[in-house]
Amino acid sequence: MTHDPRTALLRAALDAAERGWHVFPLRPGGKPPALHGERACTRTGECVRRHLKWEQRATTDPERIRAAWSRAPFNVGIATGPSGLLVVDLDVPKDKGSSDAPGGAATFAALCERAGHTVPTTYRVRTASGGEHLYFTAPDGVRLSNTAGTIGELVDTRAWGGYVVAAGSTTPAGTYEALCGPETAVLPSWLQTILQPAPKASEAPSVAMAGQSRRYADVALVNETRNVATAQHGERERKLFVAARALGRFVAWGDLPRHVVEQALQEAGEAAGLTVSECRSTLRSALNWSITHNQTRRETA
Numbered sequence: 461m462t463h464d465p466r467t468a469l470l471r472a473a474l475d476a477a478e479r480g481w482h483v484f485p486l487r488p489g490g491k492p493p494a495l496h497g498e499r500a501c502t503r504t505g506e507c508v509r510r511h512l513k514w515e516q517r518a519t520t521d522p523e524r525i526r527a528a529w530s531r532a533p534f535n536v537g538i539a540t541g542p543s544g545l546l547v548v549d550l551d552v553p554k555d556k557g558s559s560d561a562p563g564g565a566a567t568f569a570a571l572c573e574r575a576g577h578t579v580p581t582t583y584r585v586r587t588a589s590g591g592e593h594l595y596f597t598a599p600d601g602v603r604l605s606n607t608a609g610t611i612g613e614l615v616d617t618r619a620w621g622g623y624v625v626a627a628g629s630t631t632p633a634g635t636y637e638a639l640c641g642p643e644t645a646v647l648p649s650w651l652q653t654i655l656q657p658a659p660k661a662s663e664a665p666s667v668a669m670a671g672q673s674r675r676y677a678d679v680a681l682v683n684e685t686r687n688v689a690t691a692q693h694g695e696r697e698r699k700l701f702v703a704a705r706a707l708g709r710f711v712a713w714g715d716l717p718r719h720v721v722e723q724a725l726q727e728a729g730e731a732a733g734l735t736v737s738e739c740r741s742t743l744r745s746a747l748n749w750s751i752t753h754n755q756t757r758r759e760t761a
Contacts (some may be wrong), residue, residue, distance in 0.1 A: 465533040465630075472628030473525050479644075481543040482518035483525060484623075485534035489632065491625055492723055494534055514623065515527040515539045535629035541620030546604055546647050546655070548594040549587075551614040551626070551630045554740075564614035565592055571612055575650045582645035585627045585750055588634035593624050596647040608711075608718045608751075611654060642731045679713035681707060681724060688728035700725060700739065701746045708750020720746065 473483045486497075487494040493514040502699040519525065528534065539549050551562030562570075572579050583595040598604055605620035611617065614718035618624050625631075627638040684703035703725055710716040722743055729739035 466529055468628060469533050469536060470529040472626055473529055474522060476538055476631045477520040477525055480521055482539045483641060484514050484518040484537050485528050486537045488533045502624050518542055536626035537623045538626050539623050540618045544598050546596045546598045549616040549617045549625045550592045552590045567612040567617030568615050574617060580645050583631050584639045586633045586637045587638050588636055595644045598646050598647055605714055605718050607655060609621060674715045675708040681716060685728045688725060689731045691732045696734050697742055700729045705750045706745050708747045709754035710756040712751040
């Protein structure tokens with residue numbers, strides 16, 4: 461009997477929805493969102509705008525889920541914010557040949573020990589790369605955002621504005637597999653304190669200003685991604701570097717999730733002819749620099 465991958469992936473989506481987690485389709489065999497029935501993008505800007513809509517379209521409705529996964533063997537994305545989740549992403553060193561480079565799991569374990577706690581027992585998933593996702597229930601009335609390196613090297617978090625690949629999804633690198641901890645633990649208060657520093661009233665922008673900045677950030681993302689995707693030979697890496705430096709400030713200010721910027725620019729760079737490794741190396745260094753040097757939001761952009 462022929463195995464239909466859609467059946468297993470549909471079951472994974474329904475299982476997540478039964479937990480109250482909002483799911484949406486990811487590209488078959490991949491991690492980017494697959495919206496609009498995986499209709500092909502005809503313009504770079506269209507693709508970028510599509511990436512920004514997955515959080516609003518994530519659902520727990522079984523009928524909508526069945527309808528979506530009847531079209532193709534989509535991988536399963538979980539929108540962490542609407543699901544009330546905070547997921548700690550423990551990554552592995554990119555250079556696996558370096559034995560002295562600690563992975564995210566070791567860094568997080570050391571942080572827990574310094575805080576006087578053991579690593580929390582909770583629902584966790586092994587990622588395709590060999591890392592782990594630790595799922596926590598976010599506290600009521602608190603809107604946490606994504607972080608990249610705030611906790612430690614190779615330790616990121618996904619909350620509002622972020623998503624994770626659900627167990628049961630498969631990529632060329634491997635399968636996402638649920639490991640242990642059937643129940644999702646509440647986010648420890650000591651960890652929440654690290655992720656939610658006390659706000660500085662003098663630096664808090666008005667609601668109107670914040671909304672305007674986010675709209676400006678969305679436009680900038682579309683424009684910069686287009687510039688990279690259409691770059692000619694000889695200027696591709698420079699344009700990718702410039703775009704990452706420009707968009708990194710919006711990541712630092714909380715207007716754009718880092719993984720959305722990375723995904724959009726990675727795809728644009730590859731479309732322009734750069735290799736996967738060339739894009740990743742340029743993006744990591746340029747974004748890290750920009751985020752570090754743009755911690756304070758300017759009043760005018």
